[in-house]
Amino acid sequence: MxxxxxxxxxxxxxxxxxxxxxxxxxxxxxxxxxxxxxxxxxxxxxxxxxxxxxxxxxxxxxxxxxxxxxxxxxxxxxxxxxxxxxxxxxxxxxxxxxxxxxxxxxxxxxxxxxxxxxxxxxxxxxxxxQPYIPSFSQHLSSHIFQIHSSQYKSPSKIPKGKVLVVGGGNSGMQIAVELAKTHEVTISIGHPLTFLPLHLFRKSIFNWLEKLGLLYAEVNTKRGKWFQKRKDPIFGFEGKELIRNGVIKLEKKVVSASENNIMFQNGGTYSAESIIWSTGFIxxxxxxxxxxxxxxxxxxxxxxxxxxxxxxxxxxxxxxxxxxxxxxxxxxxxxxxxxxxxxxxxx
Structure with a gap:
C-alpha cells in the first residue's frame, strides 16, 4: 500500500x-x-x-x-x-x-x-x-494536408504551397513565423491580438509581470479575475512585424469548411494546400x-x-x-x- x-x-x-x-x-x-x-x-x-x-x-x-x-x-x-x-x-x-x-x-x-x-x-x-480539431475539418478534401500543431515538426515536413494556421496562441504564431520563411502563410484568429515584448528596459517581461503582481496573480483577486477575462498575450514582436508587413496574412475566425475551402467569420473563404490546427486541447x-x-x-x-x-x-x-x-x-x-x-x- x-x-x-x-x-x-x-x-x-x-x-x-x-x-x-x-x-x-x-x-x-x-x-x-x-x-x-x-x-x-x-x-x-x-x-x-x-x-x-x-x-x-x-x-x-x-x-x-x-x-x-x-x-x-x-x-x-x-x-x-x-x-x-x-x-x-x-x-x-x-x-x-x-x-x-x-x-x-x-x-x-x-x-x-x-x-x-x-x-x-x-x-x-x-x-x-487531447489535441482538439473542429469536426468540420472532416468536410475538407483528402488532398489538403491537415495536422494539429502538436504534430508539427518543421517547414520541411509541410507540402509546398499556401498554409493556413488556425489559432493565434503563442504556438500558432511561432509556427506561422517559422513557416513564413518558406511558405505563403495566412493565420486565422478569432480575437484581437495582444503582443508583449520579450524584454523591456533590458529586463525580461517576466520580471515586470512579477513586479506588477500579474505573473502569480491569485485566481480570486481583482487582478486575477481581470487577467482571466483576457486572452493570453503573444510574447515577442516577430509575428506582429510580419503581419504588419504583409508577409503573414491575417484572417478572421474559421467557422466552417467545405471540400477545398475554409470559411471565415466575416464571410470570406480561403483555399490552402496545408492547414495547421493550433486549436488547443481537450x-x-x-x-x-x-x-x-x-x-x-x-x-x-x-x-x-x-x-x-x-x-x-x-x-x-x-x-x-x-x-x-x-x-x-x-x-x-x-x-x-x-x-x-x-x-x-x-x-
Whole structure:
C-alpha cells in the first residue's frame, strides 16, 4: 500500500514528487510516456520557451545556462529527466492509468497490467491532453494536408504551397513565423491580438509581470479575475512585424469548411494546400470514476487543487490557484500548498 500515487510525470508531477520525497512519503509516479520529458522532446524542432531560464526551473534545481536566455525544448526535456534522476524520484514509465476508483478509503488505479492501491492520489496530467480539431475539418478534401500543431515538426515536413494556421496562441504564431520563411502563410484568429515584448528596459517581461503582481496573480483577486477575462498575450514582436508587413496574412475566425475551402467569420473563404490546427486541447477526466471528482462539464472539481473527494488532489491546471499554475515557474507554489494540506490530514 502506497502513501500516494502521482499520475503524470511532467513538470507538475515531478514537482509534487519532489515535495513528497522531502517529507519521506512512500509514493510512485506513473508516466504513460517512454521517457521523462517527452512532452517537450516531441514538440516541433525549433521550439524555444518564451520564459527565460530564470523563470524555467522547478524547486530545488536550477536550469543550466545563462539565466536571461531562452531554453529550447530539448534542453527542457533533458532538465526534467535530470531532475527526476537527481532527486531519485520513483517513476514507473510506459504506464497508462485506465481508470481510478475509490473503495472505502483506498484508491485503486487500474493500468493495463496491474491494479495499484494508494491512500492518496495526485492527478498531474495537466491541461494539454487531447489535441482538439473542429469536426468540420472532416468536410475538407483528402488532398489538403491537415495536422494539429502538436504534430508539427518543421517547414520541411509541410507540402509546398499556401498554409493556413488556425489559432493565434503563442504556438500558432511561432509556427506561422517559422513557416513564413518558406511558405505563403495566412493565420486565422478569432480575437484581437495582444503582443508583449520579450524584454523591456533590458529586463525580461517576466520580471515586470512579477513586479506588477500579474505573473502569480491569485485566481480570486481583482487582478486575477481581470487577467482571466483576457486572452493570453503573444510574447515577442516577430509575428506582429510580419503581419504588419504583409508577409503573414491575417484572417478572421474559421467557422466552417467545405471540400477545398475554409470559411471565415466575416464571410470570406480561403483555399490552402496545408492547414495547421493550433486549436488547443481537450481535457479528458472520464477515467476518474469517482463521484464528485469532476464537475458536470467534465472538468476537475477542486479548490486550489483540493478535491471534495478526500485524498484526491490536482496539480498543473491552468489557473489552479494563480496565473502561473500551469507554468514551470509557478507550479512549485501549488505543490508546496498541496503538501501542506496533505500533511494536515496526516497529523
Amino acid at each position: 502506497l502513501d500516494a500515487i502521482i499520475v503524470g510525470a511532467g513538470q507538475a508531477g515531478l514537482t509534487m514528487g519532489y515535495y513528497l520525497k522531502q517529507e519521506g512519503y512512500n509514493f510512485l509516479l506513473l508516466e504513460a510516456g517512454n521517457r521523462i520529458g517527452d512532452s517537450w522532446r516531441n514538440r516541433y524542432d525549433s521550439l524555444q520557451l518564451f520564459t527565460p531560464r530564470e523563470y524555467s526551473s522547478l524547486p530545488g534545481m536550477i536550469v543550466k545556462g545563462e539565466g536571461k536566455g531562452f531554453p529550447c525544448k530539448d534542453e527542457m526535456a533533458t532538465y526534467l529527466e535530470e531532475y527526476a534522476r537527481y532527486f531519485t524520484l520513483p517513476i514507473q514509465l510506459q504506464t497508462e492509468v485506465l481508470k481510478i476508483k475509490k473503495e472505502k478509503e483506498i484508491f485503486e488505479l487500474h493500468t493495463p497490467t496491474e491494479i495499484l492501491q494508494a491512500k492518496k492520489v495526485v492527478i498531474a496530467t495537466g491541461g494539454f491532453q 481535457q479528458n477526466y472520464k477515467w476518474i470514476e469517482i463521484e464528485k471528482a469532476v464537475n458536470e462539464n467534465g472538468f476537475p472539481n477542486h479548490v486550489r487543487g483540493i478535491s471534495p473527494v478526500k485524498g484526491l488532489y490536482y496539480i498543473g491546471l491552468p489557473w489552479q490557484s494563480q496565473r502561473g499554475s500551469a507554468l514551470i515557474c509557478g507550479v512549485g507554489k501549488d505543490a508546496a500548498y498541496l503538501l501542506s494540506e496533505i500533511k494536515k490530514i496526516d497529523q
